[in-house]
Amino acid sequence: MKFSRKSAATAGLVVAAALALSGCAGGGNGAAGGGDAGKSLVVDASFDLKTADPNRQYETTGSIVAKALYQTLLTFEGNDVTKPVDGLASYTMNPENTVMTLTLKPGAKFSDGSPVTVDDAVFSLTRVQGVKGNPSFLLDGVTVAKTGDDTLTLTSAEPNPALPFILPNPALSVVNKKVVEANGGSDTESDKAEAFLNKTSAGSGPYKLESFDAAKQVVLTANPEYNGPRPAYSRVVLRNVAGPTQKLNVEKGESQVALDLNPDQVAELAGSKVKITSDPSRYMIFLLLNQNKDVSQITSNPDFLKAVKLGIDYDKIVKMAGKGSVRPGGPIPSLFVGAVDAKQGNQRDVEAAKAALKASGYNGEKVTLNFPNDITVQGLSLQNVAEAVQAQLKDVGIDINLAPAPVATELDAYRNGTETVGLWYWGPDFPDASNYLVFSPGELVGLRAGWPAGADPKVTELANAAKAATGDARAAAYEAWQKELNASGPFVPLLQPAQSIVTAPSITSVTTNPVWTVDLALIK
């Protein structure tokens, strides 16, 4: 190969000059390109986004997006999740809580102008079941059927009083059947519409999808066919931004809403012009002590378990987690019907804890506490909570060895029930107390604590009673179950971290919700 040194040098200089220009030159006002800045809303969030297909998404960011693009048959008003209200349909439930009849309300249209029909609703719900994705379990044991031109029924084999609380989940959004089917969609495992729905929305919600990139940003534009109140912003840019940058952006006015600031960052904003809304989140952080003797002789000892429950300084942990955090009295968060007041939960009593520890025969051995250290819960690092637990239990004589690990590797041990002591959190699948029955013996989370079916008949009996309870009796039944769980169960509910939303002074109203975090169409 023969190189002309002169021409190579010349070409190199030209390239270098061009790149130097792109690297060195500044200027411009940064507001180039299209878009209507006056009506655009910029929202910064830390994405956990995977898809814009509403019937497959089951993540926090995915729910925000789906809520903006689609409508559900039932919904919640504002942040009140104790009472489901009409969405695309109204509903009645039979006295046995086995058959729910939904009647479609007229007037709703998809973004292509076609009306929302019962066929669309039936297709959407059966699609959630059929694609076997993360949210498919929401309708386990439910048969969906069209029963008239504007009615459908959801029939459950067993009483299912939680169904009205499940239907508002954005994963159960109604999609345009014709459009989705025309693009490879079906209500079976062979569904291929996800790629299409990542480019084009097929919903009746307040916005349409302009662009979607699961790693970068999602851009939404107002849907002129939406039958509800017109959103205040005609274009929304939802961006994936790291926490420290979110803070600076919203303070500077680069963005109008920051969704994922941690408690320290929120505290630093005191005195700033921004508005901070801090409410208890839906997440419940808890300790589990394994009851399987093969895993640990000491944590399966009832007196040791009692010592841990009495040794924790719950109020101190809540204070450490920042403003807006609260302590649940049991596993059910304070937001939901059936929650127990914090005063009725376990309380710290160092002397009683020491006595219980002595009775357990604990000889000072190190007890390993496993937790994921590369994730945060509403910005709160589990490392901080673990360190607080370690220090508090040291006061009563328990030697805790912290064993942090990446969530991808620690999940195996947690879900397989091999952790001695674990520090984890539970985000509700739907805002109903029945979602927390998984903390019972032999159930999903119970098994992770080495607590098989039959291990605690009293808790199981109360869990069954709560599951069967209807109407006003439900709250009392769930409270009774939690009190027994607090007394003898292997779980120690610690706190609900705050969900803090920071908004620029130009924003006058933000409506949060424990299920979909924030309704973008209601930001004013």
Place this chain on the structure above:
Amino acid sequence: MRYVAIRLGLSVLLMFGVTVVTFILTNLVPADPVQAALGEQAAADPSIVAKFRADNGLDQPLVAQYFTYLNNVLHGNFGVSTQTRMPVADELASAVPATIELALAAIVFSTLIGIGLGLWAALKQRTIIDQVIRVVSLIGLSWPTFWLALVVYYVFFFVLGVFPGSGRLDPVSIAPPQVTGLYTVDSLIAGQWGTFWDAVYHLVLPASVLALYTIGLLTRFARSAVLEVLDLDYVKAATAKGLPRRTVVFGYVLRGALVPIITVLGLAFGALLSGTVLVEKVYSWHGLGEYSFAAATKLDLPAIMGVGLIVGFVYIGLNFLVDVLYGVIDPRVRVA
């Protein structure tokens, strides 16, 4: 030509080795991608878990998985992300140009400033200028990138307001039609001058932060390389002959010192491409660094292997380029 062909052949062999090592290392991770990809309830449903394993080929023996993977890679198919269910090739096509644009801007900064400072320091050896440049280059090497990225963002965006916020473009801007994926280039191709300046404006802060480390590195290497050449007989002879100082410095000294500098430059560019994760995080750049970080923490095996291959390809490609450049700069290399 033979020299280039041999180097090319070796590069292809190395790429094959990279696929083997990447595949083995990825599968040695003591964790189950099913747990990382599926939610609490879905991971407890055997039918959903079975479907996930079948969809992602995880129900096949490892050797079969490797050959399927190799065959797919040879056909340009890097697999499908277990997290987003999107083709990894498409995701890389979006992430890689962002990082290339950032790394190119940083390397140009670094080259111009780093070599210039190194040359100046060598020519002014043992003077105050030399001392200052050495201290400054050491500081450039010592600053933690994440801290520096935040401080620079805070000062120049938040306090002074002279540079824009995070991202590759203003939030209300629309990206130019993708040709190369480099916004500066694509906006010029589309004739969108406003978007071009917007993209350049957004590049300045992250590229400068990235460049600081490389400037420090190049300054020190250039200084020592030039000092070595300055002592050689042919340089002394050129000076003794009465050649102008500019000709001696740029025609004899710098040319002689370029071989080690280019070696470092190649490695530095590779490091920039694969090591931008912290800067990308602060500036919401969403390039290869962030993509690889997300893939690793979520145990997205196809994405991890895709990143491994790309980074391996970049290093091997750069080494190939550096080898060829040796031949251009020093004919003795070609002959050998």
